[in-house]
Amino acid sequence: MSETGIGASVRRTEDNRFLQGRGNFTDDINRPGQAYAYFVRSPHAHARIRGIDAAAAQACKGVVAILTGQDLEADGVGGVPCGFAPDGGPIKEPPYPALAKDRVRFVGDRVAAVIAETREAAKDAAEAMSIDYEALGAVVTLADAPKEGAPQLHDDAPGNLCFEWEIGDKDATEQAFAAAHKVVALDLVNSRLIPNAIEPRAALGEFDPGTGNYTLHTTSQNPHVVRLLMGAFVLQIPEHKLRVVSPDVGGGFGSKIPHYAEEVVVTWAAKKVGRPVKWAAERSESFLADTHGRDHVSRAELALDANGIFLALRVKTTANLGAYLSTFAPLIPTYLYGTLLGGAYRTPAIHCQVRAVFTNTAPLDALRGAGRPEATYLLERLVDVAAAETGIDRVELRRRNFIPSDAFPYQTPVALQYDSGNYASTLDKALALADAAGAEARKASAEKAGKLRGVGYSTYVECCSLAPSNIAGAIGARAGLYEAAEVRVHPTGSVTVFTGSHSHGQGHETTFAQVVAERLGVAFENVEVVHGDTDRVPFGMGTYGSRSLAVGGSAVAKAIDKIIDKGKNIAAHTLEAAEADIAFADGTFSVAGTDKELTIGEIALSAYVPHNYPLETLEPGLDESAFYDPVNFTFPFGCHICEVEIDPETGTVDIVGYTAVDDVGRIVNPMIVEGQVQGGIVHGVGQALYENCVYDPSTGQLITGSFNDYCLPRAQNLPAIQTGTQETLCPHNPLGAKGCGEAGTIASTAAVMNAVVDALAPLGIRHIEMPATPEKVWRAIRDARAA
Amino acid sequence: MYDFNYHRPRDLADAVRLRSAAEDGVFLAGGMTLIPTLRLRLASPSDVIDISGVDGLSDLEASAESVRVGALVRHATVAVSADVKKRIPALAALADGISDAQVRNRGTLGGSIANNDPAADYPAAILALGATVMTNKREIAADDYFTGLFDTALEADEIVTAARFPVAEAAAYAKFPNPASRYALVGVFVARIGGAVRVAVTGAGDQGVFRAPEMEKALAGNFAPDALNSVTVAADGLNSDLHAGAEYRAHLIGVMAKRAVAACA
Incomplete structure (x- = not known):
């Protein structure tokens, strides 16, 4: 591995300007x-x-x-x-x-x-x-929206209903429930969040x-x-x-x-x-008028046999869309949600019904994870409830129901076909890293100090690499979700990459340059990554859904392949060899079995100053574009383990340990991946413990309209996060990458809430809604003790 | 922000003169409340009189009997002052727990107690320690100073110049911060001075900081956390908001009071 190639923790190129206050943000630009x-x-x-x-x-x-x-x-x-x-x-x-x-x-x-x-x-x-x-009159809550006599937002949407949607086999699910040994049920709310990008x-x-x-x-x-x-x-x-x-x-x-x-x-x-x-x-406007996220009310039921094997899952969800349809609003609580309800488990029958309604609140749309955190939170909480009510250990229950590693590709009952996975492996790694074996002893010593301690697990699967265009089209997207790239090798061998992915914190200028450096054999510092300008970049679908490396990076890889092909053609001509005999490695084109070779820089110069090219078969220039359309989604997975301590006197929840083992496929820059995982976890922790978008339920005024009332997690709220990774390569894209931007958020909310409920379980508490604020936890403890 | 006339007087007399001459003048010290209020267009004073350049308001003096904190002394200065840490460590700890580093490096004692935010920390120290608020006109006893929500005994042309805190035999402040704003959701300052015990509660009362006489009585007889077991805190007159209902605040007053007493040991 080179110091700047794939697998190296190269420091972020873009940080040089950001840390010096030399970024170029929209509000920095002024015109006469x-x-x-x-x-x-x-x-x-x-x-x-x-x-x-x-x-x-x-x-x-x-x-x-x-x-x-x-x-x-x-x-x-x-x-x-x-x-x-x-x-x-x-x-x-x-x-x-x-x-x-x-x-x-x-x-x-x-x-x-x-x-x-x-x-x-x-x-x-x-x-x-x-x-x-x-x-x-305003209608604000999900409970009020469908009520008879409720204020109506749009003349053509009676009952404030935007659409009803379902996925899965309803009959098979009903039959499985009818024959089940045990059914567990959980009503839960996925709280509403305000994204709060720093800019x-x-x-x-x-x-x-x-x-x-x-x-x-x-x-x-x-x-x-x-x-x-x-x-x-x-x-x-x-x-x-x-x-x-x-x-x-x-x-x-x-x-x-x-x-x-x-x-x-x-x-x-x-x-x-x-x-x-x-x-x-202004920041106040961002609170009011950026799209918000989440906001579901659900009933979830799981049918199990006598051995704790999941037979069927039934979910009914009401999702808030806000006052109008934002660009991708209907996608979030449907195909980015219902399809993830299989999780890491081989539940054979799943049926999910969604009612999406309008309310007099800001429009909702994607928020980090977008539908997948909602599905994972519901499923992982429900599995914990099932464990509690069957008496089967939570880890064992998960293990028993995992899709086995030899069952891939695995067709879920909710449309997706998982390409790969090894769920027991990340679970085992996380258990070791978190010293799960020592949890009981830590709980006992916390008890002596008057604290309630609990552990929470989340064994998640997510679906990234949005999206194979044929699937996207079939489910209702009005666009394909491929990505475009152009790789331009300049006459002296430096390279500009134009990508349709967009970096707004992800570090693409570094990661994509590493991919180019590795694949094309050029120096990392000789690669410039250009994004975010429709006049410079051929086309692009942008960055969301943890898609940049898996889809955008694959487009770059595809364009590089074309550059290499062209380079071979040039080398064959220049070195007077057959193209089939030209090999390319480490930036050098060579003729097999000879010492004749040309570097990519020499090829590039030749391409721009050609003198004897065969005009019919070889064009000058070394500049190639590619569009990459994934054949399938990618399916990162992993296990997160959270350990909390609760002060029963005040209800304060402290996260005292957090371990994440994620399999996000090929890792180009481990430092950036770790940063993404940590940031994602903090985002999920925010929802679990701190963040809460509150509208006055009768007037529709936003009560949490500033950081004085909307609580974002702070560094002091988290311990050092232990991260581990596993690299099961994606089998169907050229980089083997799966995506890592949302994994932390998808996994962590459930891990934290499962830990909170585990700590409170000895008191007879079965569930608590997010965010688990001190007052909410204190009330739950008080009520449980009074009962 | 609406337009206003800005003044930066060098001495107190000038500041007072400017304030009296203004149609609707306000004093600006650290600006930690006033500036956001102006930026949000929630206030439209005709004149802002910035007293941060006024001489003589930034001194911090300590003796065996008392600690005198000038009105313009920053929270960060109090937090790290060796003198304050030696004489009234609870006061240094309180200052160290105000908001975040940026606020502590701008905010001033005078600004805090002149504003009298019902969730601010300093009022609890003033009231529990029985401090004396010193102004350009007079000295005001702590018990006479706080008169209601964002209201004090200060007259329109009166400026806080310092606060004099008596050195306590024992004192501690226990704060349960609002997780979002870091203001006190409930803060309890307990002090024992000359055998008497004073307990002040901030963050909770719908009229701002207040003393807790029943707790003081119980602690006068037995200065130990358990002495508070017999005291029930009523939810009447306590704030109720998104972050904490009155009942929870009442409960937290008891918990924080015990922790403060425990910390005195």
């Missing part, structure tokens, strides 16, 4: 003549707009324009589209106007855009806007009247997708006249996947006012 947009947002969760009087605002100092939904309509600008409609049933797709015209449906809904000389001037004028609202969203729209070209700089995880959606479906700007750039982006966690209305408004407004228009969200 630039004006600023500020969005007037609804203070009501649900109201009719009776009138908008902009006269006073118009008269404010520095105002350039005040734009409303009527202006959008007059210009024929439509709403923001949804990119996914699950198969198998009707779905209501009410319009999602970029600026609300008649009605507002959540606190933070956009009503008008004030364009002014400065941010402060725009804000001053926004306060002078007089909007006549007629407040309507708030921002957008800068420009229009060049000389060329008719538009440029949008935006904080997106997938600029090409924004170009497609906004250009083709909203503003009718063809691709060749619209450039979308996502420069450095400070975190996304899924909240920067959707195409947002603010992007539409600044792009449209730039032409309308004849000036570049910039908007940057």
